[in-house]
Amino acid sequence: MAVPYNHRAIEAKWRTHWAEKPVNTNDGKKPKYYCLDMFPYPSGNGLHVGHWRGYVISDVWSRYKLLQGYYLIHPMGWDAFGLPAENYAIKHGVHPAISTEDNIRNIKKQINDISAIYDWDMEVNTTDPGFYKWTQWIFVQMFKHGLAYEKEFPINWCPSCKTGLANEEVVNGVCERCGSPVTKKNLRQWMLRITRYADRLLNDLDKLDWPEKVKKMQTDWIGKSYGAEVEFPIDGREEKITVYTTRPDTLFGATFMVLAPEHTLAKSLATDETREQVEKYIFDASMKSNVDRMQDKEKTGVFTGSYAINPLNQEKIPIWLSDYVLADYGTGAIMCVPAHDDRDFAFAKKFGLPIVQVIAKDGKEIEDMTEAYTEAVGTMINSGEWNGRESADLKVEAPAYIEEKGFGKKTVNFKLRDWVFSRQRYWGEPIPIIHCPKCGNVPVPEEQLPLMLPEVESYQPTGTGESPLAAIDEWVNTTCPCCGSPAKRETNTMPQWAGSSWYFLRYVDSKNDEELVSREKADKYLPVDMYIGGVEHAVLHLLYSRFYTKFLHDIGVVDFEEPFAKLFNQGMITGKNGIKMSKSKGNVVSPDDLVRDYGCDSLRMYELFVGPPELDAEWDDRGIDGVSRFLKRFWTLAQNSLEKNPPARDEVVRVRHRMVREITRRLESFSLNTVISGFMEYTNKLIDLAKDSDGAVDKETIETAAILLAPFAPHISEEIWEMAGHEDSIFHSSWPVHDEEAMKDDEIEIPVQVNGKKKAVIQVAADISKEDVIAAAKAAVKDKISGSIVKEIYVPKKTVNLVVKG
RNA sequence: GCCGCAGUGGCGGAACAGGCAGACGCACAGGACUUAAAAUCCUGCGAGGGUUAAACUUCGUACGGGUUCGAUUCCCGUCUGCGGCACCA
Numbered sequence: 008m009a010v011p012y013n014h015r016a017i018e019a020k021w022r023t024h025w026a027e028k029p030v031n032t033n034d035g036k037k038p039k040y041y042c043l044d045m046f047p048y049p050s051g052n053g054l055h056v057g058h059w060r061g062y063v064i065s066d067v068w069s070r071y072k073l074l075q076g077y078y079l080i081h082p083m084g085w086d087a088f089g090l091p092a093e094n095y096a097i098k099h100g101v102h103p104a105i106s107t108e109d110n111i112r113n114i115k116k117q118i119n120d121i122s123a124i125y126d127w128d129m130e131v132n133t134t135d136p137g138f139y140k141w142t143q144w145i146f147v148q149m150f151k152h153g154l155a156y157e158k159e160f161p162i163n164w165c166p167s168c169k170t171g172l173a174n175e176e177v178v179n180g181v182c183e184r185c186g187s188p189v190t191k192k193n194l195r196q197w198m199l200r201i202t203r204y205a206d207r208l209l210n211d212l213d214k215l216d217w218p219e220k221v222k223k224m225q226t227d228w229i230g231k232s233y234g235a236e237v238e239f240p241i242d243g244r245e246e247k248i249t250v251y252t253t254r255p256d257t258l259f260g261a262t263f264m265v266l267a268p269e270h271t272l273a274k275s276l277a278t279d280e281t282r283e284q285v286e287k288y289i290f291d292a293s294m295k296s297n298v299d300r301m302q303d304k305e306k307t308g309v310f311t312g313s314y315a316i317n318p319l320n321q322e323k324i325p326i327w328l329s330d331y332v333l334a335d336y337g338t339g340a341i342m343c344v345p346a347h348d349d350r351d352f353a354f355a356k357k358f359g360l361p362i363v364q365v366i367a368k369d370g371k372e373i374e375d376m377t378e379a380y381t382e383a384v385g386t387m388i389n390s391g392e393w394n395g396r397e398s399a400d401l402k403v404e405a406p407a408y409i410e411e412k413g414f415g416k417k418t419v420n421f422k423l424r425d426w427v428f429s430r431q432r433y434w435g436e437p438i439p440i441i442h443c444p445k446c447g448n449v450p451v452p453e454e455q456l457p458l459m460l461p462e463v464e465s466y467q468p469t470g471t472g473e474s475p476l477a478a479i480d481e482w483v484n485t486t487c488p489c490c491g492s493p494a495k496r497e498t499n500t501m502p503q504w505a506g507s508s509w510y511f512l513r514y515v516d517s518k519n520d521e522e523l524v525s526r527e528k529a530d531k532y533l534p535v536d537m538y539i540g541g542v543e544h545a546v547l548h549l550l551y552s553r554f555y556t557k558f559l560h561d562i563g564v565v566d567f568e569e570p571f572a573k574l575f576n577q578g579m580i581t582g583k584n585g586i587k588m589s590k591s592k593g594n595v596v597s598p599d600d601l602v603r604d605y606g607c608d609s610l611r612m613y614e615l616f617v618g619p620p621e622l623d624a625e626w627d628d629r630g631i632d633g634v635s636r637f638l639k640r641f642w643t644l645a646q647n648s649l650e651k652n653p654p655a656r657d658e659v660v661r662v663r664h665r666m667v668r669e670i671t672r673r674l675e676s677f678s679l680n681t682v683i684s685g686f687m688e689y690t691n692k693l694i695d696l697a698k699d700s701d702g703a704v705d706k707e708t709i710e711t712a713a714i715l716l717a718p719f720a721p722h723i724s725e726e727i728w729e730m731a732g733h734e735d736s737i738f739h740s741s742w743p744v745h746d747e748e749a750m751k752d753d754e755i756e757i758p759v760q761v762n763g764k765k766k767a768v769i770q771v772a773a774d775i776s777k778e779d780v781i782a783a784a785k786a787a788v789k790d791k792i793s794g795s796i797v798k799e800i801y802v803p804k805k806t807v808n809l810v811v812k813g
Numbered sequence: 814g815c816c817g818c819a820g821u822g823g824c825g826g827a828a829c830a831g832g833c834a835g836a837c838g839c840a841c842a843g844g845a846c847u848u849a850a851a852a853u854c855c856u857g858c859g860a861g862g863g864u865u866a867a868a869c870u871u872c873g874u875a876c877g878g879g880u881u882c883g884a885u886u887c888c889c890g891u892c893u894g895c896g897g898c899a900c901c902a
Contacts, residue, residue: 179899220817220897227816227898234902252902265902306900331900341902349814350900422901545897585895616838618825623895630825633838639853672829681827684837691837758833763883765833800882806832810882 012642014606018722022122030738031124033078039532040077042069043511043571045540045548046084046131049110050091054117055588056596056614056626057580063614064577064679065539066123070718071674073124074742080532081124082514084131085111089503090168090184093434096466103434103466107134120602121611122721129514133506134434138513140457141523142505143439145555147450148562150440154200155428157448162427164192169468170431171196173502174424175228175547194472197429197438197499201554205229205421207568208553217574218621224545230422235406237342237415239264239315242323246272248315251337251420254347255405256383256398259390260365261342264315264326265308265354268292269334276326278312285309285328292330306331306354317342318414320391329354337420345379352379365390366398426551428502433466433475435500443487443494452488460500474498507548508555511535511570522564529565538571541579549574575677578623585625596626608720609635615719616683637687638723644694645713645727648703655705660749662692663708667745670715686716706731711743759784760808766791769807777801784809 044065047058069081085107092103092110099106111132118125131138149155163172167187171194176183201208209229212222234253241248248264266273268289277285288309308329315326331350332341345355346364355362364372366385373380383402387393393401406417429438439451439458451458461482463475477483477498487494509523515532516524524533534556549571556570581587582594589595601610612634618624666689673682690712697704710731717724717737728737752773757780759767767787771780781799784807798810 223817224897230898230901232901250902254902329900331902333901336901343902348902350902353900420901422898542896616825622819624825627825627839630839636853637838669829676829678827680825681837684827687837756833760832760883763832763881768833798882800832802832802883806883808832808882 010646012639012723014608014638014722017726018122018607021722021725022119024725025122025124025736028736029124030736031073031079031081031126037076037078039080040069040072040537041080041515041532041535042072042537043081043514043535043539044083045538045544046086046507046510047114048086048089048091049107049114051095051106051110052590052595053110053113054598055580056598056601056610057588059121059598059610060580060614060617060620061539061541061577062118062121062123063611064575064620065537066121067611067615067674067679067718068537068539069124070721070738071742073738074714074717074740076741079124079126080129080515081126082129082131083118083123083125083127084129084510084514085133086503086507086510087111087132087134088435088501088506090432090434093432093466096434102462104134117599120598120607122607129517131510131513131517133510136457136459137518137520138510139436139460139506141513142436142501142509143451143456143458144453144523145509145559146436146501146505147439147453147456149199149558150448150450152558152562154203154558156198156200157195158198159193159195161191161193162196163189164194165189166470168432169470171427171429171472173427173504175426175550176502192472196427197440197497199426199428199554201426201551202421202423204554204557205231205423207557208423208550211553211557211569214569215574216572218542218576221542221545221549221574221576225550228423228546228550230420232420233406234418234420235409235415236338236418237318237409239318239324239342241272241276241326242314242316244313248272248326248340249338249415250340250342251418252342253420254344254383254402255409256387256393256401257344257347257365258317258319258342258405258409259387259393260344260346260363261317261324262322262345262355262361262363263324263343265329265332265341265343265351266311266326267332267334267339268328268330270328270332270339273311273328276311276313276328281310281312285311288328295330306350306357308354308358310358318412325360327354327358335424336422346376347379347381349379349381352376363389426554428505429497429499430502431470431472431474432468432500433460433463435502436460436505437476438497438499438501440497441485441487441494442497443489443492445492446487446489449487449489449494455488458496474500476500504548504551508551509559511538511552512556512559512565523559524564526564526566533565534567534569535571537573537575539575539577542576575621577620578618580617580624580626583625585623588626596628601628601631605631605635606638606722608723609638612638612683612719615679618680620677620679633687634683637690638720640694641686641690641712641716642723642727644690644697644702644704645709645730647701648697648709649706649727649730651701651703652706653700653703655707656696656700659693659696659704659708661752662689662696663711664745664750665689667711667715667743668750671742671745674718683719686712686719713737714740714743755804757784757804758806759788760806761788761791761811763808773804777803780807781809 042065044062069079073079087107092107095106096103146155163177165172165182165187167185177189181188209231232253235255236249236251238247238249273289308327311326313326314323317324343351345351345362362376365387367388368380368385383398385398387396387398409415410417437458437460441449443449461479466475483496485494485496512524516528519525552570557568559565560568586592613631616634669685670682673685693704713724713727725737754770755773757769757771758765759769769783769787771783780801792811794811796809797812800808
């Protein structure tokens, strides 16, 4: 007799069974499919329902691929270097390695509750010396190829974390991690020359099946622009000032020039009359933080007393200093065309500088300009030999013209800057460089890697620009591998991104001591086919990984240039009112209780049912009852049906094939929330049909439905599959295919519209002719038509519309 | 400021390619079963008008226009919310 659905017993049974007999096996013949989750930071807070969502999405996709006959690469690991573990160590004196290990153990247990088919043999941990050996090895290769270099300059500095930051880690002027305002600090830094890859990083975006939003964010971040560098001679001096402009067409309108206060010539341009003010301005600017500089929209500036010559018309134009010009973009100096640039206009107005319009707006010169005309549309005026030409054409042609005349050259510019790669903290990979007074910077010999992170007495960051490692004399003092002289080790560590920039390559060969990854395995199992994670890494991890992969390609480690063929960004699960779940807000929902009360299968389905997977969703526990009831209904139907197994009826078979088609279509388009509603919809239909045959449908229909359901609710599906008499796992069956013929109904419903408004629905034969269907439609609505029919429209199998006049 | 995305019942959301708006679920209400409750099952559930009840009917996908036989879907404009960038010359 019917056994009630007992999720606890069923789930425990299959979890054990799958652990003993894994369903994902590599016979060497199946094609591979690499489905990757962004690996988590093993936080002490454990997982909440939001983390679950991402892992469920990737597991559903993985199991679907399994059923399509692929050998799955579906690994999991730990991005375990980073500040929380270190801060915990500072507070409680527990070594980060120990707390990290505890956290991993705990989260692993929670991940186990998801019943995802991770291959734990591949597990990696970025803090494992066997792993960071290769993180360091990559750095050494970059050093040898001139991509890693040292530089001293004012970098972004977080005074709270007491470390330098990359540009990508500064969000609206504050530290991405802790929210403190970022200041500038002059520091000796290790840099990675990511800018050398700017063009390739930009161009190869075209090859990627990624959300457009992410591609656009990377495009904007790389920020390529086309223009010209123009040299302006300084009146009465030998030097020239080079500016970068994207609007060389407006060159005749340049009425002054502005240099960043940090520009190398800034000080020397001052005259005796202006020196005091100029030096004060430069000093004040150096004291401003990023936040101040961004908040002060009001322009400030100072006249240097010097003049430049506009090379095109020989006009003398004043040279000013202002902090609205950025020192590290372009050349740190600009030509100013107030008539055609908003910022220059504001500056000219404030300091009473001349404004010369060079592009006619709507065919004329504007009398009293109240705002800049910034579009490159219109005829040139006040522009010497360019008068009468179109601005849009000149914008393209002017760079070549300028180059020809010897005033400058055609050029491109990027917003992307080199990557500030050193951190002044303890819990990271030591940078494997030795500073030798004779040989300069020498990499730690590769056979000595990994360079182990030593034990320290105090994890406290020093704030001096050195990491806590600097306090360990016996570690710092070493000998030069080149010449044997006394030398000192680099004491900075790498940023957290170092390990995550390449970890996905390591999974497929995680225990290899000789190589980062063997070329054979890399060729066979890489790159990643599907990458699933949050959108917050759009310009951080995802850009860095692309850079690393391209470099590793260039030195022959791997054969491909892009690490992630397809990317899916899942939305965040929030608490009530869209508030991000956090311990401090007290709105964290743990999956643990829900798994206990409703079961893994129900929670997996509910995680998907809350809304479109790419959008954020507010968590509401109550909704889980809906999927839980669905699973019970399906269970009862399956049990009944397998017991009674009535003969297959046409109408049931039709529903079965429609279900296969719909579920597959929705799954393929990643509309996972509607896959779940589809299961409910079609199961309800089956239950309805089953009422005519003792509450049962044929066995094949149940088996088909179970396979469709298997990626979503693997335990109950496997149990039903077994009940149906199968000895092998349901995951060794294959994804069903629908049959168009078997789906067809003899009769279809056609809505009848009059002037576009539905007035009736008629039941007609599926193969009815246009004439017949229109005749039937007319008959159905004849009472509702007052005038005469002027037009008849029949959209086959969809609708009839009768256009009536009078 | 610039760029991108979104706006549909009490709520989450659905509608493939311009063709029955509100699937599926939650919540709610009524009923069946039960001594009772839970569970389960059945019914209803956008707003207004209409009727004893129905039939029927008008409006309705942020707002205002447009294209079309027909618009949640396409186009133009406006508003609101979210995200990204933010003096990038």
